[in-house]
Amino acid sequence: MPVAIVGIGESRTGRLTGVSALRLTLEASRAAMQDAGVSASAIDGVLTRNLDMDVTYMHSQHIAKHLGIRPRFATDINLGGATAIAMLEQAALLISTGVCNIVLCAYGENRRTSWAFERHGKIRMGCEDFEECYGLTWGMGPHALAARRHMFEFGTTSRQLGMIAVAQRQHAIHHPNAAFREPLSLDEYERSPYLIAPLRKYDLAYIFDGGAAMVVAPMAWGRDHSAAPVSILGLGQAHSGEHIAYCANMVTTTTTPARQAGQQVFGAARMSRQDIDIALLYDDTTYGVLVQLEDFGFCRKGEGGPFVEAGHLGPDGDLPLNPHGGHLSQAHLDGMLHIVEAVRQLRGQAGRRQIRNASTALVSGFGGVFAASAAAILGAPGLPA
């Protein structure tokens, strides 16, 4: 059964001291429900991601209760940065098997500010006992290790990584809800300090507070009830087989499970790389983008650097990348905003940053450090599913 995204919502993002993760989740959910034109009583599925900083018992039911939803099915999904796409796939499965009709996927975090306050408890990552004692910070640190290995193997340069940061900033300049909207030049990138060499300041995404949500429904429902249902044309998910929280093996190979997830998603959508108009690739760091360009097959392994250098990714390129600015320039909300932006672009509602004639989008997520990859191909309203 063809399935569509029929509503999206995005809360305020940024440094939101004193705003709870619950409030951000509810604000985004309300916006998504209004966008879809559905009331709480019409929603029968609720998917959430539990809070990293304050793990909550039966979190999805907690959120449902606050929204007045009595779901047929509710659960928490945590696949790290692959959660957003995993939610989408879970929603599609629930709908296509007839378990649910309309599913709300909701997310909210206030990690940027909440670490400073006392909380009930934080999530266990799994293998931090073998990482944190060495001053390795989760996420970005392992990306620096991986980038160094890629540079060693293929001669990839810091400047090439910088071109990714610059391309995404060119998009973000026109996003009213982006954290970083001032222009960024390659010179400025190269003058910026190394924070975790070989990664510089502008190679890293910073956590911000914020929420995002989407409403998923059968395409037939979307056509009847919604002006612009965005179809889910294909989904993919693959795991490296490494423990999700332990990075050592994954960072020394330059290939990630995005290769398998890419084969799945392009196969499911019966599309080739040339059919993709815009790419919304998960971006903890610029390096994470580069390695996905290779593993999703936009260029060959090792050629990510030259591919970036050829200028495909900016607003005028043939593969505009993260038109919302991505984690690097808008806000790091675990890839939720990548889906929200894809839907806006495909509906033609992205304002001054609208990419002309965008009718297909590849959206991806990475969970752990290259441990899980999830991908979706979305199609503009009216595109045959």
Added chain:
Amino acid sequence: MDMWKCLKEGRQLPIPDEDTLVFWEGCRRRRLLIQQCDDCHAFRFPPSPLCPQCSSSMATWRQDSGRGEVLTFCVYHSELAGPAWRSKLPYVVTVVELLQSRVKMLGNLMVTDPDLVRIGLEVRLEFETIDNRITLPQFRPLSDCEGSRGLQSRSKR
């Protein structure tokens, strides 16, 4: 994804549990103990109740010499890991492949000049005593002229 972990005042230390106690007790006694599966003989790290290769629960702890080679590394120039790391900047985090058991381990690479570190550098184990409960395995370049003898050859892939 920094900004939300490791931000406590002190250095984040391991919390030994049922699955890792033998490893940390070994470190305390200055022995690097790596699990080897009794059935398929695969080495594994970090410690785990079952062999990821064959699911066997039978394993033996083997002492590893701690000689290895740098597979990759990064250099922290900022105190993203929290205030406890301020005085150590810049510091090197490395992934080392142990030559004996072929497992990969994280550690700090103890060098005075991070600019001299290269992929392929040969390293040896050195234990760092933190307190009477925790001793961490760390690495130091094998040669005295640290960093200057990094192997230039690419590793086998």
